[in-house]
Amino acid sequence: MAMSSPLWVAPPFLSRPSSNISRSITYKRCRSSASNFFSQSDMEQPLMKGQKLMEFPHLTAAHKDLMVSLISALETRLDSHLLASSVVPPDVEFYQNDQGTSQGSLHIRRGLPSSHIDFVLASWLHLKVPTGSAMNITNLQAYLKSSTDVPHFQFELVQCSPTYFILFLDITPRKDLVLYPNYLKTFYEEAQLETLRQRLEQVPETKPYLSSSLYFRGVVSPTGILVSIKCEEVGGTDRCEEIIREHVSPIAHDVMVIWLEKYFSGATVGVTERAELEKRDLLVKTRAIEMDLSSSLPLQFGQEVANRVLSVIKGVLGV
Template identity: 50%
Template sequence: MMMEVMICDHFRCSPLSILSSYRSSFSPSTRYPLSVPSYSSSFRLKPSPSSSLSSSRMEETQETHDHGRSKFIDFPFVSAAQKNLMVELVSRLEDRFHSQLLPCTLPPDVQYYQSQTGTAQASLHIRSATDDSPVDFVLGSWVHSELPTGGSLDITSLSAYLNNSTDAPNFVFEMIRSSPTMLVLILDLPPRKDLVLWPDDLKTFYEGTQLDTHRQALERVPEVQPYFSSSLYIRSVSSPTAIMVRIVTENGGVERMEEIIRDHLDPISKQVLGIWLDHCACAQRDVGEAERAYLKKRDGLIRNKTIEIDLGSSFPRLFGPEVANRVLEAIKGYFTV
């Protein structure tokens, strides 16, 4: 029987996607990784170049960053092809903004956390950027949750949020795996302005970059089917070139899924990230005060909706109230515009 995942409806507007609910028709499967994003307000440190942090504090911050990053970049539950893709995407994004990204200052129990029973585990890695960067923060995560019926649910995600010094789209990437032979891919550059009111943005970011050709290429793979969120809100905030697909390889098995990830998802994901880096994040944009105010309001509404729609209910179910409250408080700090 085909397994189907009910994916939480906030994932299109943020990289914090977790499965809000899932049906009881999961069959046993081998473990694959799941990724979940989290954030922290009290530890969101943005020192200026003249900041006089003590050397011991700087060493402690760097040690915390290095330990958390190694935990995150390990992607311990995913297949080889999925891990290779995630590591490459993270590396390319970090390399491009190397001098602008600050160390991750989330506390250790937010960078890695698990439920009391150990059936759910997650790693979160968030890096703020310097004040002169168009990047607000970069977020990567994985989440692994054992299913009551056997097998596991795994999500790996990477996303980048821009600040209101630019009106370019954000970047969202997420792979959700409910079995070795079923995967949902979310890959999008969600617009931060109404494309009807700003048609030049539609031409600049989506038509001129030929983003839709990548979605079309992927949907020509026989095992790839369109995925439609049950939330009309999610559909309304996604871009017209969004890649939202479900891949099922029951006939070809795990080997075929690995082949699709390696030969199709890998190159397409890297190309889309490259477009975002060259034409969105690193492009010079002239944003006036009125537009900055608009972006701040819209970004804030969408980020608040992310927490409201899913995290407040799904986190306690997965990790218990104590862990959920700690992580949610950290997330809210980064999602505050």
Template identity: 55%
Template sequence: MDSGDELRAKFMEFPYVSGSQRNLMVELLSSVDSRLGSSLQPCTLPPDVQHFENPTGSARASLHLRSGLPSSQIDFILGGWIHCELPSGGALNITSLSAYLKPSTDAPHFLLELIQSSPTSLVLILDLTPRKDLILYSDYLKTYYEDTNLDKHRQRLQTLPQVKPYLSPSLYIRAVVSPTAILVCIDTEDDETTNVEDIIRDHVGPIAKELLQFWIESCACLERRVGEAERDYLAERDRIIKTKTIEVDLGSSFPRLFGQEVADRVLDVLKEYYSK
């Protein structure tokens, strides 16, 4: 059986993506470890959930989840990669990093997802997902999104001719993200001078690292206590969001990619963490 260190090393390989994307994910996860590692427990996922594949070996995935210590504001941080060979001969590659905070703070969660189904195109989802109604709590909108000028990242990225807005087919995703969320499609098929790897290295990477650093310093590490009633509200809202993430996202894609038996095994374990 693989040891925890061996499984983590296998996870950190990101073996199926470009060098720029691999470097970005390793840098982001290294930042999490160096800045928040003392507030996190080691990964306790079973080995067959940390790394798994479908019966034919055409789809593989690796997950690494670290829960926050009782004294931490962090609920858990989950990183992952998925690789699936497509019937067309190409491959679907997804890399992701999500971080959830406890209801002891109302600061936003963190979300990054890179979805690539061809060498020339990539969908990027990057956001600090709000945990309050931004109309009802206008001070929350001002504190985390207006005064911080978070929208500059989306504006900067969308000045590139290869970048277009991405409209998620999931109404749930469109409802849960913030007004400053980066949801874009990067397409370099008709560009002979620039490729997706260049854009990840020169543009996506710096923005993702800056946003993660802001989340670490201003959300995960900055104490922002809430009252008991508000804590109950946050706990229920977070529970719904995490339940929907399992149902709408993972619950629909994992059986198709990995088969029902493997999907059930992995999802049953993740549900334990998502429902805490």
């Protein structure tokens, strides 16, 4: 059950690279490097906001369809709560290492000052490991301001190989569920999240995935979906595609719909509670940066690219 994978399965900036990834990978600004995955004309054109992200050039069809539909659905529903443009400059919207073997794309829209949305972040990472294989980490999350206590939305699908995926799908609590039983009741016991978790559990290829981080185990909600999907039989790649299309995708959409309902009906909280939420949220964000991003990004992309990406993320997170 507990896997030895170094993956942390968390927001994109929380995801550890494989420890096999060479430390010799150095940075190079994406525009100045030839890429195996983007055409020359792509590189020469000024990037449209969010366009680069939505290309998902390294994903299987089902994985790409899922990401595009999920991100589109979320942005459509939240559009009137979000600032129109991304806060991500073009050289962070797409970035890669010197060899072009590791690539990433980041897209962030902040919430309007009048809304409870802090930011919506979507990203993908493509990491080639020395063995020749590659992994793809795709992510979508919506973080809320401390003006509401509604949980954050988190989705991450990691393709470790074409027949092995790890999924994290949750609305993560912002309060201690033992100390605040009404919070547990409102957002988890009375929602249909447990039914959705159980639905995915019925798929025989899924297994509970236990993060090696004790901290992360405490971040996940009681109905959080954290599973590995392994299709080892003949035709495993097709079966994985089928699972993503038939099971992961509808369940991810359903969880998002539940979260959106909670978001739209969430009340504004008082000043004292706001301070408590802010404190806890900040701890989560700081820990994320400290634990993972600050060491793993330089390793994958070199210090300069990492600094560029980190500076954008830190700015948005406020840490």
